[in-house]
Amino acid sequence: MKDVTIPNPAPKLVGADVSRVDGHRKVTGTADYTADYNFPRQAWACAAKSTIAKGRIAALDTAAAEKLPGVVAVYTWKNRPKIFPPKKEDSGFMVAEHLAPLADDAIHYHGQDIAFVVAETYEQAREGAGLIRATYEETPAVAQFSAPKRETPGKIYGEKSHLEKKADGVASVADAWQASPTHIDVTYVTPMVHHHPMEPHAVIAKWHTNRLTFYAPVQWMYGARNFLAASLALPEENVRVISHFVGGAFGCKGSSWMFMLIIAAAARDLDRPVKFVIERESMFTSVGYRPRTTQRLQLGADAEGRLQAMRHLTESNVSEVGPFVEAAGHRATSVMYASPNIEIDHQVYALTVNAPTFMRAPGEAPGMYALESAMDELAVALKMDPVQLRLANRTANHPMSALPFSSRNLEECYRVAGEKFGWAKRPPTPRARLDGDWWVGWGMASASYAAHRSNASARIRVLADGTAEVACASHDLGTGTYTIMTQAAADELGLPLEKVSAQLGDSTLPEAPVSGGSQSAASILPAVQMACRSALAKLKALATSEADAPLHGVAPADLEAADAGLRVKSDHSRHVTYAALFERSGEGAIEATEKVDPSAETKDKREQPSYSRTTTAYQSYGAFFVEVHVHRLTGETRVRRIVTAMDIGQPLNLKTARSQVIGGTAFGLGAALSEHSLFDEDSGAWITRDLGTYHVPVNADLPEIDVSFVGPPDFKFNALGARGLGEIGNTGITAAIGNAIYHATGARIRELPITPEKILSSLDEA
Amino acid sequence: MDSSSPPRPTAATDRRGFIKQASGAVAVAMLAHPLLARADAEPSEPPPAPGMLRVTLNVNGQDRTCDLEARTTLLDTLRDHLHLPGTKKGCDHGTCGACTVHVDGQRVLSCLTLAAMAEGRKITTIEGLAAGENLHPVQQAFVDCDGFQCGFCTPGQIMSAAACLREGHARSDDEIREWMSGNLCRCAAYPNIVAAVRTARDRSA
Numbered sequence: 015m016k017d018v019t020i021p022n023p024a025p026k027l028v029g030a031d032v033s034r035v036d037g038h039r040k041v042t043g044t045a046d047y048t049a050d051y052n053f054p055r056q057a058w059a060c061a062a063k064s065t066i067a068k069g070r071i072a073a074l075d076t077a078a079a080e081k082l083p084g085v086v087a088v089y090t091w092k093n094r095p096k097i098f099p100p101k102k103e104d105s106g107f108m109v110a111e112h113l114a115p116l117a118d119d120a121i122h123y124h125g126q127d128i129a130f131v132v133a134e135t136y137e138q139a140r141e142g143a144g145l146i147r148a149t150y151e152e153t154p155a156v157a158q159f160s161a162p163k164r165e166t167p168g169k170i171y172g173e174k175s176h177l178e179k180k181a182d183g184v185a186s187v188a189d190a191w192q193a194s195p196t197h198i199d200v201t202y203v204t205p206m207v208h209h210h211p212m213e214p215h216a217v218i219a220k221w222h223t224n225r226l227t228f229y230a231p232v233q234w235m236y237g238a239r240n241f242l243a244a245s246l247a248l249p250e251e252n253v254r255v256i257s258h259f260v261g262g263a264f265g266c267k268g269s270s271w272m273f274m275l276i277i278a279a280a281a282r283d284l285d286r287p288v289k290f291v292i293e294r295e296s297m298f299t300s301v302g303y304r305p306r307t308t309q310r311l312q313l314g315a316d317a318e319g320r321l322q323a324m325r326h327l328t329e330s331n332v333s334e335v336g337p338f339v340e341a342a343g344h345r346a347t348s349v350m351y352a353s354p355n356i357e358i359d360h361q362v363y364a365l366t367v368n369a370p371t372f373m374r375a376p377g378e379a380p381g382m383y384a385l386e387s388a389m390d391e392l393a394v395a396l397k398m399d400p401v402q403l404r405l406a407n408r409t410a411n412h413p414m415s416a417l418p419f420s421s422r423n424l425e426e427c428y429r430v431a432g433e434k435f436g437w438a439k440r441p442p443t444p445r446a447r448l449d450g451d452w453w454v455g456w457g458m459a460s461a462s463y464a465a466h467r468s469n470a471s472a473r474i475r476v477l478a479d480g481t482a483e484v485a486c487a488s489h490d491l492g493t494g495t496y497t498i499m500t501q502a503a504a505d506e507l508g509l510p511l512e513k514v515s516a517q518l519g520d521s522t523l524p525e526a527p528v529s530g531g532s533q534s535a536a537s538i539l540p541a542v543q544m545a546c547r548s549a550l551a552k553l554k555a556l557a558t559s560e561a562d563a564p565l566h567g568v569a570p571a572d573l574e575a576a577d578a579g580l581r582v583k584s585d586h587s588r589h590v591t592y593a594a595l596f597e598r599s600g601e602g603a604i605e606a607t608e609k610v611d612p613s614a615e616t617k618d619k620r621e622q623p624s625y626s627r628t629t630t631a632y633q634s635y636g637a638f639f640v641e642v643h644v645h646r647l648t649g650e651t652r653v654r655r656i657v658t659a660m661d662i663g664q665p666l667n668l669k670t671a672r673s674q675v676i677g678g679t680a681f682g683l684g685a686a687l688s689e690h691s692l693f694d695e696d697s698g699a700w701i702t703r704d705l706g707t708y709h710v711p712v713n714a715d716l717p718e719i720d721v722s723f724v725g726p727p728d729f730k731f732n733a734l735g736a737r738g739l740g741e742i743g744n745t746g747i748t749a750a751i752g753n754a755i756y757h758a759t760g761a762r763i764r765e766l767p768i769t770p771e772k773i774l775s776s777l778d779e780a
Numbered sequence: 781m782d783s784s785s786p787p788r789p790t791a792a793t794d795r796r797g798f799i800k801q802a803s804g805a806v807a808v809a810m811l812a813h814p815l816l817a818r819a820d821a822e823p824s825e826p827p828p829a830p831g832m833l834r835v836t837l838n839v840n841g842q843d844r845t846c847d848l849e850a851r852t853t854l855l856d857t858l859r860d861h862l863h864l865p866g867t868k869k870g871c872d873h874g875t876c877g878a879c880t881v882h883v884d885g886q887r888v889l890s891c892l893t894l895a896a897m898a899e900g901r902k903i904t905t906i907e908g909l910a911a912g913e914n915l916h917p918v919q920q921a922f923v924d925c926d927g928f929q930c931g932f933c934t935p936g937q938i939m940s941a942a943a944c945l946r947e948g949h950a951r952s953d954d955e956i957r958e959w960m961s962g963n964l965c966r967c968a969a970y971p972n973i974v975a976a977v978r979t980a981r982d983r984s985a
Contacts, residue, residue, distance in 0.1 A: 037923035040931030041915065041938060043866015043906035050865035083831070136856060137849050212870045212878055212966050213932040261868070261932030262966050294871040492930030492967045669926045673969060677929055680968030705875040705964060712961040713970040714954075 027501040027511060028539075028734065031668040035516065036259075036496045045259045048229045049216040049291045056218070057086055059132045059277055059290040060139035062146035063299065067124040067155035067366045067698030071148050074119075078145040079131050084138030087284060088146070089130045091116045095279035098245050099272070106240035108269040108528070110302050111369035113335040115272035121150065122335050123368045124699040125299025130276055132288060155366035156334070157698035159306060162363035164329060170341045170360055171377070177348065177358040179414060187357035191323035194314025196395050201310045202384040203765040206331075206691045207684075208303045209373050210710055213261020215301055216291040217274050219281035225252045226278060231260040233268040234528035235487040239521040241270035242278055255521040263491045264681070265372035266301045268530045273300065295703040302371030303691060305331045305340040307380045311388035319398050319406040321353035326385065328360045336369020346381030346745075348414045349462055349633055351389075351407035356414065366698045372530060374681055375741040378463055379748070383685070383766070386459035386749035390756065400458055400753070401428050401437065412631040419631050423661040423725030424460060427637035430724050431659035432458070435639035444760040452643040452652075455758025461636030461660070461746035465728075465737035466533035467625065471524035471609040472541035474503060474549045478602050480578050480593035482507055484545075485517040488526035488538050492677075493740055494670030495534060501667060502539045502734075506546030507592075508575030524607050532634075532738035535666055540732050541610040548606035550575055556595045556604075564590040564598070612732075630730060634737045636660040638679070638750040644758045649770030649777065651687055651755060657720040660742060663728035664735035671739060672721045678743020679719055684711045685744075686751040690767050835895050839864065840908025854898050855879045855890035858905060866906035866935045870964070877963030880936040881905050887943040906935035909942060917980040918942045927976035929967030937963045941977045950981045 039045040064071075076088045089095060099114035100107070113122055121128075131142035156162050166175050184190045191197055218229040226248065232238040235255050243250040260267060273290065281288040292300060312325035326343030343358035373379070393400040408425055411418050432438070440456045441447065447454040472486040484503035490496045499516040507514070517523060526538050554570040557563055557580050565573065565580065565588060573580045579591035596602070612625045641655040656679060665671035688709035692701035702708040727735020748766065756762045761776030828834045828847040836845045837854075839862060846861045855872075858864045858881070867890055870878030874892040881890045882904040909916045918941045921927065928934040940963050944950050949959040956977045957970070965973065 033923050034926065036931070037926075037928075038915075040928050040934050041906075041919040041922045042910060043864075043935045045931050047865075047868070047932060049869065050859070052860055052863075135849065136860065137851055210966055211930065211932070212876065212964060213868070213930065214870070259932075260930060262930040264966070291869070294873060294876075490930075492928070494929075670929075673926050673929055673967075673972060676971055677968045680970065704873050705871050706873065710964055710966055711968060711970075712964060713973065714957040714961040716957075716968065716970045719971055 026505040034497045053287040056287040058136040058139040060143040061127045062129040062143045064121045064126040069152040071119040073149045075147040079142040084134040085142045087132040095283040097279045107237040110269035110371040155698035164361040167362045175360045181354035187355045190355040191312045191314040194322040197314035204307045204380040207689045209264040209266040211262025218289045219278040220287040235521040257519040260491045264374045298700045304373040305370040309384035319403045323355040325357045332362045333369045338370045341377030342381035345377030346385045352409035375744040378745040382745040383748040390753040417631040420730035421728040424635040426724045427659040431637045431657045435657040453758040455754040457754030458639045459746040459750035463742035465632035466531040467612040468527035470537040470541040472545045473607040474545040476604045478596040481513045485523045486526045487523040488518045489529040498666045502542045532740040536738045544608035552604045634662045638747045640750040640754045642754040649773035659722040661725035662739040663737040675721045675743040681744040682747030686748040839903045854893040854895045857895035878936040880939040921976040921980040925976040927973045933965045
């Protein structure tokens with residue numbers, strides 16, 4: 015893995031190039047995903063969906079389904095099993111769609127669940143769902159993007175929808191923009207796109223009297239538990255959610271969805287386990303998507319390229335039943351460049367459509383696409399190199415709050431990735447190189463994602479045989495959580511990797527936050543460390559306190575964990591294994607659980623850094639350099655090279671860190687070139703309904719991706735110096751590809767995805 | 781079609797062939813069903829329930845018999861009747877490749893194959909790829925090269941990769957990319973999958 019560089023190689027397992035501890039299970043087909051489970055007496059459910067977008071059900075004929083052999087129940091709004099749908103103000107979980115399921119005869123969007131058929135077999139349930147016949151009284155849907163009134167949303171990530179800063183004496187940011195010697199005014203459109211993890215959502219609900227065991231791939235164990243408990247009127251401890259493996263998520267498994275509730279209630283009603291696996295086509299209508307954005311960027315600069323004014327004005331759609339706002343400027347223009355005048359505004363419009371939700375880098379992905387495309391256009395207008403333009407606008411402080419960044423090494427990202435790429439040899443003008451029938455272009459863009467942490471707990475057990483178990487109710491979405499938990503515990507306890515096992519994906523384990531916002535590793539590993547240190551304190555007492563203890567007389571502070579036991583720091587020959595300690599004491603295990611609350615951290619008490627959002631801004635940065643080839647006759651784009659450098663603090667595992675960056679990059683490549691959930695503005699229905707028409711990148715679409723990690727560990731952020739990196743890979747890359755296509759062809763496409771027909775029609779003009 | 785073209789699915793796996801064969805297979809299965817049941821069942825075994833079809837499949841070297849509705853796919857049979865859930869359902873449409881298994885040595889989409897169509901053929905799933913405790917070279921290379929993230933598409937990727945190597949379609953990275961493009965990976969472990977196939981090829985050489 016020679017293309018990965020690490021600035022501060024950690025001496026131990028954390029930071030090393032470690033293969034996944036769950037790799038063997040994944041390659042042998044023994045990793046247990048939700049739909050892999052089947053239980054005795056289990057029934058299968060399948061949903062019938064509305065075929066209109068708005069109106070009411072005039073008649074619902076369920077007779078044919080009910081008569082079908084094997085069908086055990088048909089649930090509709092007339093016989094909904096007993097549930098208590100959550101209210102908007104409820105907390106402890108996330109709900110994207112505020113629509114009680116099977117509530118009444120009203121239809122709120124195309125593809126809404128109107129009936130659930132439960133049957134003995136999957137085949138019977140599916141046939142039964144197909145036999146449900148609804149007749150509707152239709153009313154007009156709001157489906158035209160341009161039709162609805164634009165409205166000011168509530169808070170966007172805790173901020174007002176309109177943000178502004180102005181230099182003294184400036185009347186308005188618009189005036190400052192107008193007065194700038196060079197200014198551009200450009201508008202970009204990003205379409206609705208869907209997550210499409212390879213694992214469709216699945217749930218199995220199983221009751222034992224009034225206790226529910228619920229299998230479901232989720233990004234928030236405790237959130238799903240709390241949602242189910244609240245909605246089924248159960249104490250939280252009566253609900254156990256299990257999700258050992260999640261087959262990809264990307265945001266669509268973060269919120270709880272109402273079908274979870276119906277399946278749980280149906281299983282209670284029928285007194286047997288019920289399994290529900292949604293079809294790929296329902297992934298378009300039932301589990302969220304990224305909304306459409308229209309972003310107007312007005313950038314003004316002086317002759318040296320210094321930004322004088324930035325305006326980032328966004329409109330995005332929400333749903334009539336889901337308020338999620340796809341921030342853009344708030345998550346991009348607010349954190350990137352020095353400018354005395356910045357204005358960010360966001361307006362929304364409600365469509366008759368299912369609810370949108372978080373999708374990998376929500377806000378940053380479209381926001382950084384527009385900003386970094388506009389920066390490229392400004393560089394063209396200034397006749398400046400795009401990297402030089404960005405260097406001219408560097409900042410050490412947050413552009414809006416003026417707080418200092420804990421660690422910001424963006425310029426190092428440009429240097430490292432730019433040199434590897436060979437950027438210095440880039441011809442300044444577009445359409446400079448034709449290789450056979452292919453125009454060759456180079457483009458670049460910055461990447462950025464905020465660093466988050468939340469409360470997290472972890473438990474460690476050191477067992478009599480000298481092995482250890484580390485546990486917390488976090489999630490492994492392919493992110494490598496099993497592996498980094500194991501690495502961290504092994505380091506703290508001085509154990510080899512194979513002596514530590516990790517447990518997660520179970521709501522009976524200590525609480526972990528939602529695996530979203532790239533916060534899991536940064537949140538849970540400090541708790542793992544703390545739990546290990548508490549366990550070590552107990553082990554040290556075993557080793558020293560009694561008169562005949564093996565290391566009696568040594569102060570606990572003079573002991574350290576090493577070689578599967580404890581040793582004297584100043585004399586490594588004085589060592590006792592954990593197994594020997596347990597044998598002597600007769601105890602079966604030592605256990606410790608610790609919680610880390612980032613806002614309560616103090617340096618002295620917990621050996622943790624002072625983390626404070628009121629004094630410091632925490633943000634990761636990166637840079638992408640891309641080479642594309644665009645066919646002069648067909649308009650086909652092939653991405654030939656991608657070089658990226660990421661400033662994310664300490665990578666916790668070089669192998670999985672690199673994989674996460676590659677995954678994010680591919681997400682952005684799909685957004686740039688092929689992904690587009692077509693929405694019919696006449697009927698309010700999705701047109702793309704399968705993976706044959708919704709084009710996620712395939713193997714042949716990706717070139718080698720050269721990943722470097724730069725910058726020091728960020729110890730102001732947490733004790734590991736790690737800021738997390740699940741999402742930053744999907745920021746900036748989309749712009750870098752568009753900028754490279756411009757450089758190749760001279761055609762600037764401002765509406766994603768950049769498909770051959772858009773390139774061809776622009777080539778005529780270029 | 782020249783030998784370096786991307787793979788065409790076998791007759792049983794492309795959509796048109798599927799519909800043709802499937803309707804034929806169901807018709808034959810329905811007609812032959814009582815006879816088959818009598819022929820295959822042990823004398824002491826009760827006949828299958830009405831409407832059910834008794835099917836014997838050779839999976840991972842073992843004959844496995846189960847009673848199915850004739851419309852049951854090979855994928856659902858493996859997962860829900862034969863307790864082999866390693867093979868995954870990603871789309872049920874033949875578009876994602878997660879359900880790839882080997883039938884008589886060829887990669888086949890098990891979601892587009894009825895179980896009844898696979899009788900008498902040798903089926904290999906991800907559970908049967910390793911030789912006992914020893915991982916297949918492709919499995920080991922996937923671990924070593926981090927050829928997965930969430931792992932959901934991985935059984936299908938590995939079954940395709942093993943076939944790709946056997947077919948001789950892994951001579952260059954570009955060839956691997958092309959011949960592995962029928963298996964979607966939303967985590968986009970693609971560069972590492974290419975590295976894994978290349979590594980398995982070189983280790984086996």
